[in-house]
Amino acid sequence: MSAExxxxxxxxxxxxxxxxxxxxxxxxxxxxxxxxAGAFALEGGExxxxxxxxxxxxxxxxxxxxAVGAFGLRSWAWTAFMTWAVIGLTLQLxxxxxxxxxxxxxxxxxxxxxxxxxxxxxxxxxxxRHPRNVDLARPTRNPLDRD
Amino acid sequence: xxxxxxxxxxxxxxxxxxxxxxFEPVVRFTSGExxxxxxxxxxxxxxxxxxxxxxxxxxxxxxxxxxxxxxLVEPRxxxxxxxxxxxxxxxxxxxxxxxxxxALRRLRRSRRDIFRAGLGRLARGGLIPRLLDALFSATLLLxxxxxxxxxxxxxxxxxxxxxxxxxxxxxxxxxRHGGWTVCQYWLFFAYNNWRSGFHGVNDHESDWELASVYxxxxxxxxxxxxxxxxxxxxxxxxxxxxxxxxxxxxxxxxHPVVHAGAGSHASYFxxxxxxxxxxxxxxxxxxDVLEMLQGFWRKTLGQVGxxxxxxxxxxxxxxxxxxxxxxxxxxxxxxxNLIDETTPWVSAYRGLWGLYAQDPISGxxxxxxxxxxxxxxxxxxxFDPLGFAGLDRVPPPPRELELLEAESAGLAARQExxxxxxxxxxxxxxxxxxxxxxxxxxxxxxxxxxxLAEQVTELAAKLKGLRRERSENEAxxxxxxxxxERFRAGERDDxxxxxxxxxxxxxxAEMRFGKAAELFAAASTSLLLLGVAALVLLASEDAxxxxxxxxxxxxxxxxxxxxxxxxxxxxxxxxxxxxxxxILAVHFWKPLLLAGLLGLAIFLxxxxxxxxxx
Numbered sequence: 001m002s003a004e005x006x007x008x009x010x011x012x013x014x015x016x017x018x019x020x021x022x023x024x025x026x027x028x029x030x031x032x033x034x035x036x037a038g039a040f041a042l043e044g045g046e047x048x049x050x051x052x053x054x055x056x057x058x059x060x061x062x063x064x065x066x067a068v069g070a071f072g073l074r075s076w077a078w079t080a081f082m083t084w085a086v087i088g089l090t091l092q093l094x095x096x097x098x099x100x101x102x103x104x105x106x107x108x109x110x111x112x113x114x115x116x117x118x119x120x121x122x123x124x125x126x127x128x129r130h131p132r133n134v135d136l137a138r139p140t141r142n143p144l145d146r147d
Numbered sequence: 148x149x150x151x152x153x154x155x156x157x158x159x160x161x162x163x164x165x166x167x168x169x170f171e172p173v174v175r176f177t178s179g180e181x182x183x184x185x186x187x188x189x190x191x192x193x194x195x196x197x198x199x200x201x202x203x204x205x206x207x208x209x210x211x212x213x214x215x216x217x218x219l220v221e222p223r224x225x226x227x228x229x230x231x232x233x234x235x236x237x238x239x240x241x242x243x244x245x246x247x248x249x250a251l252r253r254l255r256r257s258r259r260d261i262f263r264a265g266l267g268r269l270a271r272g273g274l275i276p277r278l279l280d281a282l283f284s285a286t287l288l289l290x291x292x293x294x295x296x297x298x299x300x301x302x303x304x305x306x307x308x309x310x311x312x313x314x315x316x317x318x319x320x321x322x323r324h325g326g327w328t329v330c331q332y333w334l335f336f337a338y339n340n341w342r343s344g345f346h347g348v349n350d351h352e353s354d355w356e357l358a359s360v361y362x363x364x365x366x367x368x369x370x371x372x373x374x375x376x377x378x379x380x381x382x383x384x385x386x387x388x389x390x391x392x393x394x395x396x397x398x399x400x401x402h403p404v405v406h407a408g409a410g411s412h413a414s415y416f417x418x419x420x421x422x423x424x425x426x427x428x429x430x431x432x433x434x435d436v437l438e439m440l441q442g443f444w445r446k447t448l449g450q451v452g453x454x455x456x457x458x459x460x461x462x463x464x465x466x467x468x469x470x471x472x473x474x475x476x477x478x479x480x481x482x483x484n485l486i487d488e489t490t491p492w493v494s495a496y497r498g499l500w501g502l503y504a505q506d507p508i509s510g511x512x513x514x515x516x517x518x519x520x521x522x523x524x525x526x527x528x529x530f531d532p533l534g535f536a537g538l539d540r541v542p543p544p545p546r547e548l549e550l551l552e553a554e555s556a557g558l559a560a561r562q563e564x565x566x567x568x569x570x571x572x573x574x575x576x577x578x579x580x581x582x583x584x585x586x587x588x589x590x591x592x593x594x595x596x597x598x599l600a601e602q603v604t605e606l607a608a609k610l611k612g613l614r615r616e617r618s619e620n621e622a623x624x625x626x627x628x629x630x631x632e633r634f635r636a637g638e639r640d641d642x643x644x645x646x647x648x649x650x651x652x653x654x655x656a657e658m659r660f661g662k663a664a665e666l667f668a669a670a671s672t673s674l675l676l677l678g679v680a681a682l683v684l685l686a687s688e689d690a691x692x693x694x695x696x697x698x699x700x701x702x703x704x705x706x707x708x709x710x711x712x713x714x715x716x717x718x719x720x721x722x723x724x725x726x727x728x729x730i731l732a733v734h735f736w737k738p739l740l741l742a743g744l745l746g747l748a749i750f751l752x753x754x755x756x757x758x759x760x761x
Binding site for chain 2: 078079082083085086089090092093094096097098099102104107108110111114115118119120121123128129
């Protein structure tokens with residue numbers, strides 16, 4: 001038996017931009033990697049690796065929550081990604097400019113996340129900006145507008 | 148649309164003084180204001196006349212106590228580059244400075260109407276404007292400026308004058324131009340203490356402000372139509388409000404209400420706190436680069452453009468109207484003083500009305516008189532009171548209908564003329580076109596064909612121009628007809644149709660921040676500098692890296708207090724990502740190029756395969 005669908009009175013949920021899906025998938029990958037690494041580190045039983053393992057587990061869990069939030073277009077997930085990106089990019093740029101020791105993979109992942117999450121359309125989808133206040137239109141190239 | 152039925156006016160036979168008194172303004176000051184409109188004669192008696200010579204030395208021409216309005220206007224030849232100026236406060240010794248500052252503190256304590264800026268003054272601007280504000284303050288050490296003790300001495304001197312004989316004076320002038328009768332109310336203040344008294348931009352001895360009422364004649368009466376106030380950063384039509392505009396023009400009977408800025412004395416229609424901005428002189432090249440970057444930010448990166456120009460120093464002009472009120476039926480009444488071009492001190496003294504502080508950007512130099520600018524050139528608000536308020540192209544209402552009818556009739560006649568010309572020219576063009584067509588395929592007529600083709604092209608362009616004119620005229624005529632109908636039905640334009648930029652007080656919600664934000668704003672610049680010093684001292688090798696991290700922490704931390712975290716974190720992240728993207732592109736250009744080429748190749752193959760299947 002299938003329940004009759006009740007028309008939703010609330011405004012339609014915005015469609016998730018492709019870039020957000022990619023970032024969320026990437027974050028899922030990072031989360032799985034961190035959780036696995038953390039679990040292995042703890043299971044190894046070496047005392048000096050325990051702290052690393054706990055950090056990896058906590059980090060992996062955080063990224064997993066943020067990824068799930070991003071799939072659901074939750075505004076806190078956007079804030080979490082961007083805050084983490086600011087911290088990560090600051091760290092990598094300082095390492096690059098002043099210590100000559102950057103982690104290019106982390107730099108690339110954070111750069112991709114920022115460029116994917118920052119456009120206005122994405123912010124609108126996350127409910128951080130009202131579409132009324134945002135001009136998303138591109139100028140027309142209709143030849144009729146030319147004399 | 149609104150109509151005005153409350154404009155009774157006064158008989159057009161009224162004398163200038165009666166006219167001025169009928170519409171004299173009510174001026175409401177902010178609590179804590181220390182200077183009020185006064186008679187120039189009292190000020191001149193209390194001042195000395197000085198000359199600044201081109202070789203950079205100042206000379207006292209007439210000492211304080213001996214100067215009169217008659218002596219002020221005596222002709223005095225001087226070399227080019229000389230500046231005559233008054234000194235309300237004579238040069239003071241260090242001891243006199245200290246005494247004046249102490250006496251001012253005592254005077255303030257004894258007064259009840261004290262000024263309080265309120266929370267939020269510092270937190271209104273971001274970190275960059277605050278750093279620029281600090282730099283702006285520092286430039287006062289290099290530029291000529293009025294010393295703080297001078298402001299204190301001026302407050303004491305003016306308070307003593309008022310204690311001897313309290314008076315509140317405006318200098319009124321009636322001018323008649325283009326069918327308008329203009330009542331100008333020139334308000335003279337002994338001192339502008341915006342900077343030293345109210346955290347503003349500048350201080351200078353003496354200050355002139357202007358309120359004007361524009362009247363026209365109807366049925367033997369002069370009826371008020373417009374009111375204009377001198378307001379910072381605005382000019383032309385934006386300075387005036389129509390008499391029946393109740394959105395921000397306040398009237399007390401037939402008297403417009405001016406809300407004067409604390410210390411600055413700038414005039415505003417509505418009470419409130421206004422954000423004045425001092426734009427920094429950025430070179431054009433830098434401006435172009437900034438514009439290009441803003442375009443990249445908005446169009447390429449799809450970001451919201453910056454709401455504020457960061458290269459400006461924000462200041463607040465407090466025009467709360469909660470202090471002394473002067474005018475008919477108020478706590479204090481006016482004493483009018485009639486002036487015109489024949490008043491000697493108005494027309495014959497071209498010097499400054501206070502200290503010449505030798506400030507190259509003039510902010511701290513005293514102003515000239517009502518008729519002249521600082522450099523002695525004529526002041527537009529005096530010689531062109533209509534142009535000053537953007538009224539030079541506006542006829543008085545009774546004449547507007549006549550003019551509109553005449554213009555409309557003229558344009559209709561031109562349309563008829565155009566119709567005839569277009570018909571004639573169109574027929575000629577068709578004849579020529581037909582002849583041209585018949586020449587096609589005859590090589591021996593090549594020369595004639597070329598000449599005729601040129602004529603046809605020329606004629607077609609001319610005809611296109613005529614048709615465009617007819618079409619444009621049609622639209623203009625239509626709008627004129629609509630306007631005529633409205634006028635004949637007794638309707639008027641929207642009261643605010645002429646306003647492009649209106650001075651509006653900043654809403655209280657945007658002006659107030661929490662104590663934490665205010666404290667952080669007050670301390671952040673100094674803390675930042677201390678942090679930089681500590682880094683240089685304790686970790687000199689990594690100081691630069693530390694400064695970058697410190698800056699980001701301060702900017703993001705402040706955004707939390709100012710409730711702008713999302714906007715700030717987005718901006719910071721995008722800037723960092725752009726730098727990182729450039730680094731990645733430089734380091735991995737080869738793999739990136741290969742990946743790009745590979746992607747393009749796959750895309751093209753996919754396209755071709757799709758086309759071949761279709």
